[in-house]
Amino acid sequence: MRRKRNNWLTLPQLAGGADLALLATRLVVGAFLIYGVWDNIVSAERMAEFEKFLTIKGFAMPWLMARLSVYAQFLVGVAFIAGFATRWAGLVCAFNFIVALVMVDAPLGIRPAFPAAALVVIGLIFATIGAGRIAIDAMLSRR
Template sequence: MHPLLNLAPLSRGADLALMLVRLTLGAFLIYGVWDNIVRAERMDEFTGFLAKFGFPAPAFMARLSVWAQFLCGAAFVLGLGTRWAGLVCAFNFIVAIAMVDHHQGVRGSFASACLVVVGLYLATHGPGRFALDRLLDRPRQDQGHA
């Protein structure tokens, strides 16, 4: 098939597109929890929300979820620890679906489901070329080829 018919030239932008996915997801996660980090009353509201849905140790779980999302977001933005952050992100939002979002049906679970899928994608594919993970891996890769 002719490369223009299947848009093969677009594959040259794959690493840039992956970086944009990481940056967008990371910024979204950080934005979504920043108020819980800087305002105690917002963390208390989130704790009450988790208690309402039957989470064990809601104060601990609220802090765990908020900090997990913040650290995953920072990891995605930097491209550092991306595979681990992808797994943590996916797990966090699987719990969100299981404990909360499923009550709202498919539409109510969609955002969390997207975060699970993108987290799993990043966990399995890595951060791409434009990431600190790539820079930190380079010396080991060079030694392995010597």
């Protein structure tokens, strides 16, 4: 009887869906990251706007930082979707959004800072636990 009660509280039967949950998270976050920077990649005008924004926020070398941030987010998005080099992508994601938090979002308060904070945490999760079994990383590690 006690064991059934603990199962009800801890729901161990859901653990079997962990790889699907990781896949869903990778797909959603990866698509979000790509969507968020795609306009900067295809439009020099939008990239210039982002560079101007970074200048206003006091970033060193805003021309370079704009491109590093945009292409880092794009490549992280692709890596998350594919489940390739996911731990490295997680580290890059966390670092990029820590910078965004410190330099841009934190002074605005918790609600505006939440998306960047969530992306730091998601990056750290992927950096520590990896992509799961439904990923290129898993296929490579089996070889």
